[in-house]
Amino acid sequence: MISSLVFNEAGLLPAIAQDAESGQILMVAWMNAEAFEETVATKKATYFSRSRQRLWRKGEESGHVQHVKDVRLDCDGDVILLSVEQVGGIACHTGRAHCFYKKLTDDGQWLDAEPVIKSPDQIYQR
Amino acid sequence: MISSLVFNEAGLLPAIAQDAESGQILMVAWMNAEAFEETVATKKATYFSRSRQRLWRKGEESGHVQHVKDVRLDCDGDVILLSVEQVGGIACHTGRAHCFYKKLTDDGQWLDAEPVIKSPDQIYQR
Numbered sequence A, B: 001m002i003s004s005l006v007f008n009e010a011g012l013l014p015a016i017a018q019d020a021e022s023g024q025i026l027m028v029a030w031m032n033a034e035a036f037e038e039t040v041a042t043k044k045a046t047y048f049s050r051s052r053q054r055l056w057r058k059g060e061e062s063g064h065v066q067h068v069k070d071v072r073l074d075c076d077g078d079v080i081l082l083s084v085e086q087v088g089g090i091a092c093h094t095g096r097a098h099c100f101y102k103k104l105t106d107d108g109q110w111l112d113a114e115p116v117i118k119s120p121d122q123i124y125q126r
Helices: A031-041 A120-124 B035-043 B120-124
Strands: A015-017 A027-031 A046-049 A053-055 A066-073 A080-086 A103-104 A110-113 B012-018 B025-031 B046-049 B052-056 B066-073 B079-086 B102-104 B110-112
Touching: A015 B035, A027 A031, A027 A046, A027 A080, A027 B012, A031 A046, A031 A053, A031 A066, A046 A080, B025 B035, B025 B046, B025 B079, B035 B046, B035 B052
Parallel strands: A015 A080, B012 B079
Antiparallel strands: A015 A027, A046 A053, A066 A080, A066 B102, A103 A110, A103 B066, B012 B025, B046 B052, B066 B079, B102 B110
């Protein structure tokens, strides 16, 4: 299973989380072998945080856990696709439903095209 | 516009192509700055081929061009999401509709879960 995965020179590969119901792409993060194995074993999305250099159990602080319904691998084995149920309806650390909220306009600007559902201060109780 | 993009140490960032109609994730490839700018200018998905180390105008050999309907950027600026119309209904070089055809089974095997629509020999006329 793990032997089919092609990790990059840092031992990571990108993983896409897609909402199982709506098909919305929620976020992209990275996995090392351990994160992948934990994701499969627990059926909760687990990534490797490049900034913190440790396993990141999605929702560990926010509560916004992703329950994994399906795991896919692409043709060349270097990208994972998770179909997930997003607890709380918020995947992004900015408090939006998903991370892809910057939309390119016809005049070449990035427009914030999705509302903040819950402020990060509330999510992370800082 | 381009200044908002966060490229990795190789000058690349991942780009996801999602079918504009079905929401199916078709493929993930990489873009450098030039590929991104050409994608926006031509409204046809253009990637950077890491194996060939050159611009890859998707469909240049196969005819399976991706017409770009929407361009999104994620919260930390390091992943692009394209909403596309996939010409020919085939995104994958294996002749399948999309690249994420390997499905993880309950017993930990990768199952080829999508049919080959057209053989690569036919697509690339080798």
